[in-house]
Amino acid sequence: MKFIHTSDWHLGRQFHNVSLLDDQKAVLDDLVAYMAENPVDALVIAGDVYDRSVPPTAAIELMSQLVEKVCNKLSTPIILIPGNHDGAQRLGFAAKQMTDSGLHILSNFDDMLTPVMIKTEQAGEVAFFGMPYSDPELVRHHFKQPVKDHDDAHRILAEEIVARFSNKQRSILISHCFVDGAIESESERPLSIGGSDRVSHSHFLPFDYVALGHLHQPQYKGEEYIRYSGSLMKYSFSEQHQKKGFTLVELDANGFKSAQHVELVAPHEMRIVEGELDEIIVKGKTDPKSHDYLLVRLLDKHAILNPMDKLRSVYPNVLHIEKPGMLVGVEQQMAKAKLARSEVDMFRDFFLEAQDASLSAEQDEAISGIIKQLNTH
Template identity: 50%
Template sequence: MRLLHTADWHLGRLFHNLSLLDDQRYVLDQLIDIIDREAVDAVLVAGDIYDRSVPPATAVALLDDVLTELCSVRNLPVVMISGNHDSAQRLGFGARHLRQAGLHILSDLTDCDRPVTLSANGVEVDVFGIPYADPEYVRSQLSVDVRDFDSAHRHLVERINAQRHPSRPTVLMSHCFVDGGSASDSERPLTLGGAESVALEPMQSFDYVALGHLHGPQYSGGEHIRYSGSLLKYSFSEASQRKGVTLVDINDQGVQHIQHRSLEPRLNVRILEGELESLIADGVSDPHAEDYLLVRLTDRHAILDPMGKLREVYPNVLHLEKPGMLEARGRQQLDRERLQFSAKDMFSDFFAQTSGEAMTDEQSTAISELIGELSRDEEAQG
């Protein structure tokens, strides 16, 4: 049996106030192509299907399109759990009726010990799902004394272990922060203060653990305990990550092979660094100039409207940093002569960019005298 493990779709996500719905549709089409090309028998989606608890209608429509392709057109079973971005109740609406169509939505913690049994090519595999498990919710719903994410997760795993079939391979799905995992800037913290990670040890005995929440593809404590990562790069801290899905081959003896399949984005997320003029020159011939960009300018002088200039060649510059200016300021000597020179230098750059010509000697002298007067006034007031 071949399983496809994916997670963290975050349908409806905004990236620096830009909708990513077209980008998400683009990679989900690739996901479907991988399913067809690799003869996948079932799909596991480990939480954060939506980006927020009340998703926009367009995101709901996209999910409906994808699930129709998988469940109705291809007759593939899909097992999904809710994540911390999802509303478990909303995502789970109609779950009991949808099982008949092959869509298994595991969003109710009280049912975490009831497996979905998948069958293909003479192999049967039990899949258990732990949706996002807030300790307070676990405590109230299951009447157990748990005080943090780890103790809550341990309790749920114990409930599942008590129901495991002795001879069938078992897959665990969980949306959590596994201890030792590598996070990025786009994951929402599970808690404000306190420990949010869960231990690896209780999950070691499962044949495969399909995790969601962390956006970088990675595994912890063994290759069989794995995050598939998100569909797309949702922050610039993920610029170097290779997004994709995970294929898992499993038979009666357990997991036989695990492999990563890449997803190519419609527009990439990149970080560019350099001086403005050099970046603009490169952008003229850049075949991927429409990518989503963070630009770090190394220029050490003031520049008028650098964002506007950059967007003439890179239309999707979303964030601008100026480490060159900060470095230059940090190295300035904190004496009046240097400060006066810096102020005059910055004004000279401003004047040249706004008027298109350099200041005359008379103008330069007048500015120097004005800066000197302002400095003396400041000293007198101090």
């Protein structure tokens, strides 16, 4: 049997004030197209469907359409848990009313202990247990056991589930947590501060497969069957070289058989472009991916007037500019003395940039006089 493991959709996310909803819709369309051509037994979403507990209505509508396509048109069940970005109670509204249609939202501890059962020819009955994202405090309160951190919480939750195992079935765990030693990206919201969010993978060993969410880079930790699918798409420039998509998991009668990353590419990639302004603009004119979302690192050493406007004439979706070639703010002040670049020098740069010509001797004298006058006051 095969199922798709995905996580961290963050529907409704904004990135540098740009809505990513159209890109998210395009990637989900690709996911649905894949499922139509390559039928699977289930679609598992390991948390962070939405970017926040009260998502924008457009994100809710997008998710509602996705659910209809997958559950109703493809007749494929969806099994999902809330992540730390989702609001469990909001997401869990009327969850029991949706199960007949194949939408399984496991949003509380009762749901956690009642697996979604899927019958398959190749692997017999497969039980999907979903562990909704929970603060340690919530686990302590519900199970009346000492819980000091996420590791304790996940140990207890896993034990509760394992106690309900049946030998006759394969058991899958869906969880949203930070497995110790796994690799972070810049776009995840920390679960807690100072490392107390780390969970040992050893709690998860008894399962046939563990579908993890939270970390945005696809990876496995400890065992090949304890995996992060990674996020649906890139959510920070630091992820520019990460492959995004979903994990295609295969089980047989013996349990875990294989896990394969299937790539999904968003219409706008997120990437970093580095160089001097002029060379970037020349390159941009023939760049077939000029509509990507860009972070531009300008290496020019001199001041530039309106670099954003200039860059956007060839790369319309430049979202952010860094100028490692120029020091700014306090550093700039300190550097100024060091480099002995006076206001007059900076004005000469500015004039060259704005007028595409150097100051004449007369102009230079005039501006030098004015600046001197201002500085003596």
